[in-house]
Amino acid sequence: MKPKIAFYWCASCGGCEEAVVDLGEVILDIVEKVDIVFWPVAMDFKKEDVEALQDGEILASFINGAIRFSEHVEMVELLRRKSQLVFAFGACACFGGIPGLANACSTDELLKYVYEEAPTVENPDGVRPTPGYEVNGVKLGIPEFLERCKPLDEVIDVDYYIPGCPPSVNVIVDALNALLEGKLPPKGSVIASQKSVCHECKLNATKPEKILLKSFKRVWEAEPEPDKCLLAQGFLCLGPVTRGGCGALCVKGNMPCTGCFGPLDGVMDYGAKALSYIASIIDSADEEEIEKILEKIPDPLGLFYKYSLPKSLLDGIRK
Amino acid sequence: MSADNSADFEPKIVGIFCNWCAYMAANLAGTARMLYPPNLRVIRVMCSGRIDPQFVFYAFKNGADGVLLAGCHHGDCHYIEGNVKCLRRYKLMKKILPQFGIEPERLRLEWISASEADKLRKVVGEFVEELKKLGPLGFRGVELGVVEAEKQVRI
Numbered sequence A: 001m002k003p004k005i006a007f008y009w010c011a012s013c014g015g016c017e018e019a020v021v022d023l024g025e026v027i028l029d030i031v032e033k034v035d036i037v038f039w040p041v042a043m044d045f046k047k048e049d050v051e052a053l054q055d056g057e058i059l060a061s062f063i064n065g066a067i068r069f070s071e072h073v074e075m076v077e078l079l080r081r082k083s084q085l086v087f088a089f090g091a092c093a094c095f096g097g098i099p100g101l102a103n104a105c106s107t108d109e110l111l112k113y114v115y116e117e118a119p120t121v122e123n124p125d126g127v128r129p130t131p132g133y134e135v136n137g138v139k140l141g142i143p144e145f146l147e148r149c150k151p152l153d154e155v156i157d158v159d160y161y162i163p164g165c166p167p168s169v170n171v172i173v174d175a176l177n178a179l180l181e182g183k184l185p186p187k188g189s190v191i192a193s194q195k196s197v198c199h200e201c202k203l204n205a206t207k208p209e210k211i212l213l214k215s216f217k218r219v220w221e222a223e224p225e226p227d228k229c230l231l232a233q234g235f236l237c238l239g240p241v242t243r244g245g246c247g248a249l250c251v252k253g254n255m256p257c258t259g260c261f262g263p264l265d266g267v268m269d270y271g272a273k274a275l276s277y278i279a280s281i282i283d284s285a286d287e288e289e290i291e292k293i294l295e296k297i298p299d300p301l302g303l304f305y306k307y308s309l310p311k312s313l314l315d316g317i318r319k
Numbered sequence B: 001m002s003a004d005n006s007a008d009f010e011p012k013i014v015g016i017f018c019n020w021c022a023y024m025a026a027n028l029a030g031t032a033r034m035l036y037p038p039n040l041r042v043i044r045v046m047c048s049g050r051i052d053p054q055f056v057f058y059a060f061k062n063g064a065d066g067v068l069l070a071g072c073h074h075g076d077c078h079y080i081e082g083n084v085k086c087l088r089r090y091k092l093m094k095k096i097l098p099q100f101g102i103e104p105e106r107l108r109l110e111w112i113s114a115s116e117a118d119k120l121r122k123v124v125g126e127f128v129e130e131l132k133k134l135g136p137l138g139f140r141g142v143e144l145g146v147v148e149a150e151k152q153v154r155i
Helices: A017-023 A028-034 A047-051 A069-082 A091-095 A098-104 A107-119 A169-180 A269-280 A286-296 A300-304 B023-029 B053-061 B081-098 B116-136 B140-144
Strands: A002-007 A035-037 A058-064 A065-070 A083-088 A132-137 A138-141 A145-148 A161-163 B013-018 B040-045 B066-071 B107-111
Touching: A002 A017, A002 A069, A002 A083, A017 A058, A017 A132, A017 A169, A035 A047, A035 A058, A047 B107, A058 A091, A058 B040, A065 A069, A065 B140, A069 A083, A069 A300, A083 A091, A098 A145, A098 A300, A107 A145, A145 A269, A145 A300, A161 A169, A269 A300, A269 B053, A286 B053, A286 B081, A300 B081, B013 B053, B013 B116, B023 B066, B053 B081, B066 B081, B066 B116, B081 B107, B107 B116
Parallel strands: A002 A035, A002 A058, A058 A083, A083 A161, B013 B040, B013 B066, B066 B107
Antiparallel strands: A065 A145, A132 A138
16 A cells, blocks of 8 residues: 655745645656645535544654644644654744744734734724634634744654755655655654855856855845855845755846755754854944944844744743 | 833843953852852853854743943953954944844943953843843744754754
């Protein structure tokens, strides 16, 4: 009997599902070796079908997206019970991702903006979603909005991590091959490179030995010169502190790395490391000048924690 | 933020001090039997340039109400410019802390030479007063069981 595989999405944009489809013909080889028993975006299986399986009957579940609603918690707990292995798939499942940036605001601020203050919203009565409602004696419900956006491993035990926004085809193939050939690394491993993005970047050869910058450039301010390290040109590229595996895709497209593969092994807080490295390449010892240079980083939280705010040490400190 | 502003609040301060200057100053203050508030817990690093922002965030996460960084005066760094790197990181940390809902005043950087035991005493006293006004930091994350970073940490 072929091993069973499941895919599920929580708070995600669908990009991770696209990444699976992007496997192209490789997916045909994989489908020959496995049975996909659950994949809401592409196949017509229901929750009941998963419930009908034995515990541990699924070999591996690939879960993408952050945990934002009570429904996500319910579904991932179910999949955890039915699966031998769980892979956190993509930056949102691994670190919270873009939806995790919502943690920079309180729940009330979020709901107030989305349901009342956003310029395209008209809601004079200030109606907000309520989890339960009764119509003619019938109780209707919608999933509850959690207090924080969470990465997958805050809710269930996760065996492996496949980072990226979305994970690139080569890391997905590596993970699937390792799974099917029984060559998985130790539990808790991140399936991607063990080295930083710079190691894979074609511009690495042009990176000077020492970089010191008097000013930073934001991407919309200047056109990057081709064939020259973006960091050396003053663009805030997070390649040096970000795990490789993507083949420096963004840099190939003339965009600096924004850190979607997350931290390298041994790092506790990705943003703190990124902050540390960016600050240390400022070419000034004068307080006022440093402050002036830092004006080019108007939103450090958005820059350094773009994908990992829910995993940061300080997330949740705001009352 | 300040759930409890009562007069008997004693702030916890984590000090991260350079081995060559501020730590020596603390040592001197001790041998000279100078009195300063006991709210400070000192961690020694070889240079203020070694202060990783992770250390600062970790201290706040684990119950510090304030963090005091101290290194050598400009030009005096044992490793030439470690203190300048500390200054740059400090400036950027000051900018990001409010985005996490932490008052930037809770992080302080001072240049204290090995002979300036009296300056250390004064700085700690001032900082304690300031933190008393701000009240406890109160890390909601602890109650929520947020990030169990310890599980996977190797700094």
